[in-house]
Ligand code: HEM
């Protein structure tokens with residue numbers, strides 16, 4: 001059997017069981033961790049006084065931010081290859097519509113934030129070298145050909161878009177996490193278990209408790 005068929009049937013064995021595949025699970029948690037780190041580092045660095053640690057945090061923030069763009073592209077490709085599972089999160093109604101809109105907005109922000117950050121970085125002359133995750137060199141966007149007044153304009157627009165993206169994330173993340181907690185603790189359905197790394201269910205364990213969905 002070809003490798004891609006093997007990988008596909010391995011991943012489908014999870015999604016057909018109403019769970020994300022381990023690759024989908026790790027994409028989710030690595031990206032969630034990076035996004036939270038970016039929100040924290042961005043907030044901190046804008047408040048640091050000018051100096052060495054401000055610059056070092058800018059560099060870390062920018063290089064990790066660009067890896068979010070790469071991961072989002074890979075995640076999107078994976079999603080086309082292996083569709084997400086259908087589980088209680090997809091029950092018809094406004095809640096699943098809201099969840100699907102939130103997911104699309106997250107993906108839009110995973111592109112908007114790194115691209116506007118990259119544009120900001122490229123509009124400040126002379127442009128310092130930048131690498132994805134500190135490894136692969138990324139060329140600046142070609143703003144050095146613009147007049148200084150236009151460079152300033154681009155910087156201003158990119159900064160406004162970046163802040164707009166940050167506000168979007170700051171609103172969506174608590175909504176998303178709150179909805180996940182509601183699914184888990186109130187509805188008691190299988191939504192959160194679908195995105196958690198697999199923990200073997202030992203049916204023979206003496207204290208094994210079965211989750212029973214809340215009625216109604
Ligand atoms: C998902 C990815 C990213 C997130 C969540 C994020 C988040 C943030 C946050 C919260 C701030 C502080 C905003 C403020 O309080 O004024 C910020 C500022 C900044 N970010 Fe990002 N960022 C991301 C990607 C990037 C990338 C890829 C770059 C550069 C290549 C970048 C460059 C900057 C710069 C230069 C600032 C400072 C702007 C200023 O001084 O007003 N960011 N970011």
Ligand code: HEM
Pocket residue numbers: 024027028031032033035036075087089090099103106107173176177180181191192193194195
């Ligand atoms: C910054 C933090 C987070 C971001 C940006 C984020 C983003 C996403 C995205 C884009 C998806 C769609 C699936 C995918 O493409 O991977 C998703 C699914 C999901 N997330 Fe998060 N997430 C975050 C944190 C969390 C946390 C802390 C929880 C749990 C408490 C959680 C629970 C879930 C669940 C249960 C799903 C699956 C929903 C379904 O089956 O339709 N997420 N998340």
